[in-house]
Amino acid sequence: MRFFSRTPLLVCVVLGALASGLAHARGDEGGSVVRVWCHQGQEAENQAMRTIAAAFNRAHAAGHVRAEITFFPDFQYTEKVSIAAAAHDLPDAFDLDGPLVARFVAAGLLAPLDPWFSPAELDDFLPTIRAQGTIDGHLYALGAFDSAVVLYYDRALLARAGVTPPPEHEAWTWDEFLAACRRLRAAGLEPVTLHMNETADEWFTYAFSPVLWSAQGRLIATDGRTVRGVIDSPENVRALQAWQTLFKEHFAATDPIDPDPFDHGTVAMDWSGHWLAPAHLAAKGARLGAMLLPRVGPHPAAPCGSWCWGISARASDRRLAAEWDRWVTDPAHGVEPIVRANGAVPARRSAFAAFPEYARPPYSLFRYQLERFARPRPRTPFYATVTQQFAAALRDIAHGAAVAPRLHVAAAEIQAVIDRRAGAPGAKR
Amino acid sequence: MIAWKKSHRRAAPWFLLPALALLGVFVVWPMLRALGWSFTNADLLDPEHARWIGGENYSSLLGDPRFRRAFGNTALFALMAVPVQTFAAFLLALWVNRPEPAWRWLRVVFFVPVVVSMPVLAVVWTMLYQPAQGAEMGLVNAALGWLGIRPQAWLHDPQLALAAIAFMSVWQGLGLQMMVFLAGLQNVSRALLDAARIDGASAVQRVVHVIVPALRNTIGFVVVVTTILSFRLFVQPYLMTRGGPGNSTRSIVQSIYEMTFLDQDLGRACAAALLFLMLVGALTLLQRRWTREERA
Numbered sequence: 001m002r003f004f005s006r007t008p009l010l011v012c013v014v015l016g017a018l019a020s021g022l023a024h025a026r027g028d029e030g031g032s033v034v035r036v037w038c039h040q041g042q043e044a045e046n047q048a049m050r051t052i053a054a055a056f057n058r059a060h061a062a063g064h065v066r067a068e069i070t071f072f073p074d075f076q077y078t079e080k081v082s083i084a085a086a087a088h089d090l091p092d093a094f095d096l097d098g099p100l101v102a103r104f105v106a107a108g109l110l111a112p113l114d115p116w117f118s119p120a121e122l123d124d125f126l127p128t129i130r131a132q133g134t135i136d137g138h139l140y141a142l143g144a145f146d147s148a149v150v151l152y153y154d155r156a157l158l159a160r161a162g163v164t165p166p167p168e169h170e171a172w173t174w175d176e177f178l179a180a181c182r183r184l185r186a187a188g189l190e191p192v193t194l195h196m197n198e199t200a201d202e203w204f205t206y207a208f209s210p211v212l213w214s215a216q217g218r219l220i221a222t223d224g225r226t227v228r229g230v231i232d233s234p235e236n237v238r239a240l241q242a243w244q245t246l247f248k249e250h251f252a253a254t255d256p257i258d259p260d261p262f263d264h265g266t267v268a269m270d271w272s273g274h275w276l277a278p279a280h281l282a283a284k285g286a287r288l289g290a291m292l293l294p295r296v297g298p299h300p301a302a303p304c305g306s307w308c309w310g311i312s313a314r315a316s317d318r319r320l321a322a323e324w325d326r327w328v329t330d331p332a333h334g335v336e337p338i339v340r341a342n343g344a345v346p347a348r349r350s351a352f353a354a355f356p357e358y359a360r361p362p363y364s365l366f367r368y369q370l371e372r373f374a375r376p377r378p379r380t381p382f383y384a385t386v387t388q389q390f391a392a393a394l395r396d397i398a399h400g401a402a403v404a405p406r407l408h409v410a411a412a413e414i415q416a417v418i419d420r421r422a423g424a425p426g427a428k429r
Numbered sequence: 430m431i432a433w434k435k436s437h438r439r440a441a442p443w444f445l446l447p448a449l450a451l452l453g454v455f456v457v458w459p460m461l462r463a464l465g466w467s468f469t470n471a472d473l474l475d476p477e478h479a480r481w482i483g484g485e486n487y488s489s490l491l492g493d494p495r496f497r498r499a500f501g502n503t504a505l506f507a508l509m510a511v512p513v514q515t516f517a518a519f520l521l522a523l524w525v526n527r528p529e530p531a532w533r534w535l536r537v538v539f540f541v542p543v544v545v546s547m548p549v550l551a552v553v554w555t556m557l558y559q560p561a562q563g564a565e566m567g568l569v570n571a572a573l574g575w576l577g578i579r580p581q582a583w584l585h586d587p588q589l590a591l592a593a594i595a596f597m598s599v600w601q602g603l604g605l606q607m608m609v610f611l612a613g614l615q616n617v618s619r620a621l622l623d624a625a626r627i628d629g630a631s632a633v634q635r636v637v638h639v640i641v642p643a644l645r646n647t648i649g650f651v652v653v654v655t656t657i658l659s660f661r662l663f664v665q666p667y668l669m670t671r672g673g674p675g676n677s678t679r680s681i682v683q684s685i686y687e688m689t690f691l692d693q694d695l696g697r698a699c700a701a702a703l704l705f706l707m708l709v710g711a712l713t714l715l716q717r718r719w720t721r722e723e724r725a
Contacts, residue, residue: 079690085474086695103693107474199668253562254585384691396674399585409675413495417692420489423470 031064032317034324035091037081039307040071041342048341052334056327067324078384085109090312092321097202098132098143098305099377099387102224105135106381110310112138116322124331126367128304129347132376143308144328144335145344148274148366148374149207150290150302151192157268158289161187165291168361169368170300171214174242177294181251184268191251192269193261196398201391205377206303207271208243208394210293213301213375215239219390220414224380225422227414231390232407239296240394240403247398254398274345277362290362292369302374306344345370385417467700473693486700496701498676499684502591506680507659509595510602515651517599518606519644523636525607526614536611540604547601551668554597558583558669584670587677594665594678602658606651613647614640653716660709681705 038049053069060066070091072080078100084090090109104110113133122130122139126146133141153165161184166172172180181191195203209219217235220227246252262270263283270276271293280288292300309328311321328334331351339346339355345366346352357363378386393410397403467486471479490496525535542550559567561580570580583593617640625635641648663682666672672679685705688698 082473082690082693086476104474107472109474201671250563255559255562257556257559257565382692384693388687388691392671392673395671396585399582399674401674406675416493416495417694420697421472421692421694 031066032320034065034067034093034317034320036067036069036324037084037091037094038069038071039074039077039095041074044341045338046071048337052328052337055333056324059327059333060323065320065323088314090314092315092317093309093311093324095143095307095309096141098141098308099202099379099383101133101141101308101310102135102379102383103381104310105138105140109313110140111313111315111318111321112140113142113311113322113325114139116319116326117142124348124350125329126304126345126347126349126370128370128374128376129308132305132379133308133310135379141308141310142325142329143306143347144338145306145342146304146347146370147306148302148304148345148369149210149272149293150274150362150365150369151293152262152270152272152276152280152362153289153291154262154265154268154284155287155289157184157189161189161268165289168365169292171292172294174294174296178242178245178249178251180269181246181249185249185251190253190261190267192246192271193256193267194246194252194271195256195259196252196254196395197256197259201388204391204394205387206305207273209377209390210301210303211243211296212236212239214293214295214299215242215297218378219386220378220380220382224378225382225418227386227418228411230411231386231414232404232411235297236407237404240397240407242296244397244400244403248400274362274366275343277366278343280362288362290365292365300369300373302369303377304370304374305376382414382418382421386414389414463699463702466696467703469696471695471699473689473695473698476695479696482696486697487704490697490701490704495676495679496681496684499679499681502677502679503660503662503681506591506595506598506662507656509592510599510659511652511655513595514599514602514606514655515648518603518651519610519648521603521607522610522614523640526611536607539607542601543604547664548668550597550601551665554665555584555669558593558597560585585674587674590670590674590678591666594662594669597669598659598662598665602655606655609651609654610644610647613644617643649716649719653713656712656716657709660705660712 036053040046049069049071053067056067057065078097081090081094081096085104085107096104101110117139125142129143129146130139132143133139155165158165158180161180163180163183166176184191194207198204205219212218212235215235215238217233217239219231221230247254258264258266260276260279261267262272262276263279270280277290293302295301309325311318311325315321328338329347331346331348331354335346335348335351336354338344339351345363346355346358352358352367355363358367377383380386389410393401393406396406466476466479468481468483469479470482470486521539525532525539557568559565559570560582561570566574566580567583569583574580581589584590621639621643622635625639630638661682662680663686666678666680667683667686670678672683681701682705685698685701688694688701692698
């Protein structure tokens with residue numbers, strides 16, 4: 001009897017204790033705190049981010065400003081940030097993948113960054129990084145690093161097949177590329193790997209959009225909402241038919257098992273990103289060569305883009321949040337330590353001095369294409385839908401689907417989503 | 430005694446409170462929110478500015494060929510997986526239902542796939558199903574090659590992909606149903622079986638006339654659970670084919686996931702999730718009624 005009558009009291013005490021615990025946690029923060037969210041990368045990268053944050057805190061100790069950084073696993077980071085946005089729980093500053101900036105801007109979640117960077121400072125960023133974060137003429141995100149895709153090759157294997165690579169800043173035409181594949185095949189070699197076993201949809205859009213771009217094609221019209229007649233344009237059909245030849249003629253595997261056949265010496269060329277450069281150099285040394293991606297039309301094309309930093313439109317103090325973004329994209333405080341950790345391409349021109357490898361290929365090629373003709377993936381609020389559908393189409397085309405009908409299906413499905421969402425609250429701007 | 434009962438009754442709500450609070454916060458409230466959103470054009474990133482659009486999400490979903498395809502795929506998957514899985518699990522249970530300790534390891538072997546994480550199995554089976562590329566091919570094609578069957582692009586052929594995923598799923602889930610049947614078999618009266626044997630019933634007759642009637646409720650339970658699990662199909666096609674080729678393996682759950690996080694169409698996704706909930710609920714009720722009638 002006594003026990004039962006005390007139960008409500010017990011419940012109240014427990015709840016009260018919990019509540020006071022929460023209140024305590026909130027009241028604990030002295031000075032100004034910048035809440036920062038960051039995707040979790042390789043451990044070296046996370047360690048670098050922690051060091052960058054610690055340096056930020058030391059430099060701002062006098063002003064009682066402190067950055068509190070929280071890491072979220074890379075897997076479904078975007079989903080987590082989206083849910084936090086819906087719950088009004090976004091931090092002051094956070095990083096996001098470049099192609100998603102437009103979506104966050106459309107939903108009114110990002111504040112412009114242009115007030116916080118001088119024109120001279122902006123000039124120091126690679127043009128691709130500025131383009132990636134610029135939506136409707138305003139800058140919303142800047143990254144500390146960029147990315148690149150090239151065609152790596154093994155000089156010895158090419159020589160064995162009698163294939164001559166193009167001069168350093170030139171790209172093969174698609175016919176030259178196919179001819180090279182044919183000769184390699186005739187010499188008993190596997191010509192090229194396209195990493196078709198990649199599970200992320202993004203690899204496909206990122207790595208193979210340049211094939212369309214080089215043929216003057218696009219994924220979506222400049223209005224950011226017309227796909228029908230654009231993604232399935234004659235230019236794109238022609239480009240992807242050329243691309244499909246690689247699989248039809250068995251020059252590239254549609255379902256490779258070995259994740260790195262190039263370093264293992266079974267494949268002569270590798271269509272892949274900057275992140276494999278260190279491994280390739282270690283495996284091949286002086287035998288490693290790199291060229292621009294083969295082109296279907298008259299001009300070469302290349303992708304770009306990576307994680308970048310924005311500030312929340314609801315940040316309690318935008319100036320402080322922007323101060324964090326300035327710090328992580330600063331050549332010495334942010335770019336150098338993070339690039340040392342993750343091996344990406346520095347986003348600031350002045351930071352290249354710290355990386356002497358950029359004087360030589362393959363690294364020089366990364367910077368060359370980012371400075372000249374690389375372009376960001378489409379900046380549209382519907383990017384996530386576009387990339388998933390395009391990647392699905394590419395997978396099917398690689399496995400033999402007829403190009404034009406498959407692109408028509410993708411166009412219809414994406415357009416249906418856009419037409420339905422065009423009037424929705426989060427996609428208006 | 431009466432006093433004890435009274436106090437008992439008064440205290441009961443306090444004991445129920447934690448469970449009810451948890452249920453309310455994590456189940457009832459989100460479901461009500463979802464129900465509310467399903468009648469709006471809510472955006473995942475900006476749900477506040479949602480506008481009431483009535484039943485439009487529901488009507489457009491029911492007419493959407495992509496969503497109907499996902500429903501059709503999932504139903505077809507269930508139709509392939511449930512009977513085969515139930516029947517095979519039953520046979521396996523009969524086979525391994527022996528008291529000798531040596532048979533225990535066989536039960537363990539059949540149960541292992543249930544315990545291994547599905548993403549791992551999806552990767553392994555993607556390799557097993559590898560199409561032929563030159564002389565190289567996956568183990569499935571190689572094994573069929575010995576039988577004289579030409580190699581197939583299991584996961585890339587629209588006609589085969591869903592069946593290939595169903596086969597892999599049956600193999601993976603079999604152990605669980607086998608265990609349930611094994612538990613049921615322990616309750617089959619030994620005396621009845623012995624009597625049947627003395628009366629000269631063959632092994633098949635004993636199964637059909639003694640074991641199956643005795644296991645009726647277990648069979649009902651297994652069918653219900655397997656059907657519900659089948660309708661929740663997501664991980665295997667998502668990791669093995671991404672719903673492709675075309676839309677031939679896109680499941681209902683994958684559609685809901687894509688509506689939420691790719692199209693960020695929260696209202697429509699909530700409507701789809703509620704339709705899905707109603708479907709699974711209806712299936713459960715239908716099959717519960719069926720097993721109850723059998724019991725009576």
